[in-house]
Amino acid sequence: MTRLIRLAAELQSLLDSESWKNCLIGGIVLQRWGEPRLTKDVDMTVLTGFDGEEQVVDLLLSRFAGRRPDTREFALLNQVLLIQSADGIGIDVALGALPFEERKKERASSFDFLCDCRLRTCSAEDFVVMKAFANRERDWLDVETVLIRQGGRLEWKQIMAEL
DSSP: OHHHHHHHHHHHHHHHHTTOOEEEESHHHHHHHSOOOOOOEEEEEEEOTTTOHHHHHHHHHHHSEESSTTHHHHHHHHSEEEEEOTTOOEEEEEEEOSHHHHHHHHHOEEEEETTTEEEEEOOHHHHHHHHHHHOOHHHHHHHHHHHHHHGGGSOHHHHHHHO
């Protein structure tokens, strides 16, 4: 897990250096809000708007290898860049443009992980919303652990409004 967190910190630093708004989503975030589980990749949202995707995609492809032969084209068509670190760790970068993604970034906050890495993660509420939309069995198990761990601290009006 330490390698994933350090990779996430490297990615966040690169995006911050370009002033691109971003936050972590996915399994690493679960370490903060729910019951930690094994995760094998880094998931992040970068706000690109509907016309800034190419800059982000091209910079990240200059630093990380694509996971598909058509990585660039796939990213621009599907709004998700599938890349990997030099040691083969998967990185999924959602190219965000929707109002929810803008609000998610504004609500994101920093968290100190055990390996002395401070990372910006989405809120627990936004994590629940994204997992509900993904709608896979594993996602609902993640939601359950967030509900158990966060209890009455969740802002249910916000979750319901976003859903």
